Amino acid sequence: MAIDREASLKNAEKFLRVGRLDAAIGEYARVAEDQPKDWNTANALGDLYVRAGQPDKAVTLYRRIAEHLLAEGFYPKAGALFKKILKSSPDDEPSQVRLGEISATQGLMADAKAYYSAIATRRRQRGDTTGADEIVIRLGTLDPDDLDARRAGAQAAERNGDAAAAARQYRELYDAFLEEGRPEDAAGILKDCVRCNPGANDPGLLLPLAGLALREGRLDDARTLLSQLPAAGPTGRDGIVDLAWKLVESHPASAAVCVDVATDAFVAASDFAEAATLLQAFTTRVPGQIPALLRLVEVCVDGSLEGTVYEAQALLADAYLAEGRADEARVIAEDLVSRDPSHAGHTGRLRRALEILNVDDIEAEIAARVAPAARESFDTFADRDVLDDDPVQEAPVAPVPSQTAGTAPTPPVLAPTPSVPRARVDPAESAPDRLGESKPLANVEVDLTSLLGELEKQAATPMPGPRAPANLDAVFAGMRTDTGDCSATDESGDxxxxxxxxxxxxxxxxxxxxxxxxxRSPHYRFAASSMLAQIYRDASELAPAIEWLERAAEVSPPGPDEGRALLYDLADVLETVGEPARALAVFLELQADAPGYHDVADRVSRLSRAETEG
Incomplete structure (x- = not known):
């Protein structure tokens, strides 16, 4: 039958007042046994067991009460009872575990870590490494922001044979370390993850793994990893390209591996334009990369990207020249010249290659490539009735006169100088001669009377009417004409x-x-010398311009207009360089021959006045 709780508790109080602790314990025990859910009585009984020096009995009661309170969600009261247990039994691990859990639930992370760490230390001290690792794993789950504790927990899981859990935790930690700005720790975690799960094909894992291998110089390993990414679709391919741009400044060779793998993916998808765009971007950021340039040319050819392939070839030739590989550069430059003989850059590349190869007659070698290609190009346009809308002509030339078989071709000559005088150039600012300093002016007297007399004779003979503008067939007429014994003239004509x-x-x-x-040939001296004079005048190199004008004046001009234009240019340049007396003499003779020619009368008047005042 049930006991009288109030009477029993009153008797227990009497026994305590008279110092009969054992009797009081007996009364409390009867109540606790009769009413097991009377937690207050059980707690009081535990306290009496402690006073009586019976801690084991006290711990049993405290634990039963604490577990009940914990289950009911009364965490502070449960925690207080577990702490009572630790006072009676400091090494009671179950209570420490419970206190760690309660502290974590209440957000008291420092207290929780302290409880768990104490348990792990005690277990290690007694040689229980497995038990210690269990606590370390639990510590790793407490605070998501404590990355070091999480890493220790993953390592403990790996030590205890749970590779799958360890790999999962390592993978999560990799992202966490990157977000926290700890790339070195992230790289280490990545290696741990691969160790636990070597067959992983997660693109989010393969790409950083490849990046790590590339930064460490393990290019073959990186290529193997990267080659698995395109199977993930455009996302994997784009990831490779992004990785390339991240590495291009610090690790260009590693970036080249990424570009190569991405190019393979584009080509496999028949997207040659994207492949070429990627290679162009890479070779722009990293100039002179011969393997990438070779691949670019290959992609352009396979994809029929005509516009891009020529630019790629030019870059490849430049890269070869930079490395002194003139043989390869020459082959490419010859191909480019044959396709576009009017491109100055292609001709320049061929010239540099020939110079490196120490070719004896560079001009003849270039001519052998440029001339046929230029003629073929012109013929192609002529057949299609297409002409260049804006041809580049540094020196205007007159039509080539007709010629008879068996005679040397008559050279075309410069058109007469326009009536607008050239701007004057300070001779002190003239550019140096292309082979050194400008040559000093020679005091060569031109036989103007003889020259003008020759012009009068030629003026009596009508010149053939102007023909249509010369095409390339006319340009190369000298090359195709059989002139018998005139081999020297043929060479000059070429x-x-x-x-x-x-x-x-x-x-x-x-x-x-x-x-x-x-x-050197009298037959071409007038035209060639006149052209040279004009080239030097355009370059503001007036001393050699005068020299070549005087050489042109030594031979008969093709016609009166050409001769007068030559004398006008000579006088103009002489006046520009500060030779007014010589300029006046030439203008006077020209005025006597053609009184109304351009502004000769004004020039004579001005120079004469200057001579008189001087």
Missing amino acids: YFSLARTYLEMGLPQEAIASLEIAA
């Missing part, structure tokens, strides 16, 4: 034609050497 081609291409400096050779 160089003269080559110079004409250079001028039409807008390459006056390249034309100089060929014109100098052509000027």
Whole structure:
């Protein structure tokens, strides 16, 4: 039958007042046994057990009460009872575990870590490494922001054979370390993750793994990892490209691996334009990368990207030249010149390659490539009735006169100088000669009377009417004409034609050497010398301009207009360089021959007045 609780508790109080602790314990025990959910009585009984030196009995009661309160959600009261247990039994691990859990539930992370750490330390001290690792794993789950504790927990899981859980935690930690700005720790965690799960094919894992391998110089390993990403679709391919741009400044060789793998993916999808765009961007950021340039040319050819392939070839030739690989550069430059003989850059590349290879006659070698290609190009346009809307001609030339078989071709000559005088140039600011300093002016007297007399004779003979503008067939007439024994004239004609081609291409400096050779022949001296004079005048190199004008004046001009234009130019340049007396003499003779020619009368008046005042 049930006992009288109130009477029993009153008797227990009497026993305590008279010092009979055992009797009081007996009364409380009877009540606790009769009413097991009387937690207050059980707690009081536990306290009496402590006073009586019976801690084990006290711990049992405290634990039963604490577990009940914990289950009911009374965490502070439960915690207080577990702490009572630790006072009676400091090494009671179950109570420490419970206190750690309660502290974590209440957000008291420092207290929770302290309880768990004490347990792990005690277990290690007694050699229970497995038990210690269990606590470390639990510590790793407490605070998501404590990355070091999380890493220790993952490592403990790996030590205890739970590779799957460890790999999952490592993968999560990789992202967390990156977000916290700890890339070195992230890299280490990534290696741990691969160790636990070597067959992982997660794109989010493969890409950083490849990046790590690339930064460490393990290019083959990185290529193997990267090659698995395109299977993930455009996202994987784009990730490779993004990785390339992240590495391009610090690790260009590693970036090249990314570009190569991404190019493979684009080509496999027949997206040649995207592949070429990627390679172009890479070679722009990292110039001179021959493997990438070779791949760019290959992609352009396979994808029929005509506009891009020529630019790629030019860059490849430049890269070869920079490395001194003139043989490869020459082959590419010859191909480019044959396709576009009017492109100054292509001709320049061929010239540099020939110079490196120490070719004896560079001009002849270039001519052998430029001339046929230029003629073929012109013929192609002519067949299609298409002409260049804005041809580049550094020096205007007159039509080529007709010729008879068996005679040397008559060289075209410069058109007469326009009536607007050239701007004067300070001779002290003249540019140096292309092979050194400008040559000093020679005091060569021109036999103007003889020259003008020759002009009068030629004026009596009507000149043939103007023909249509010369095409490239006319330019190369000297090359195709059989002149019998006139081999020297043939050679001069070849160089003269080559110079004409250079001028039409807008390459006056390249034309100089060929014109100098052509000027050795009397047949071409007037035209070649006149062209050279104009080239030097355009370059503000007036001393050599005068020299070549005087050389042109030594031979008969093709006609009166050409001769007068030459004398006008000579006088104009003489006046510009500060030779007024010589300029006046030339203008006077020109005025006597053609009184109304351009502004000669005004020039004579001004120079005469200056001479008188001087």
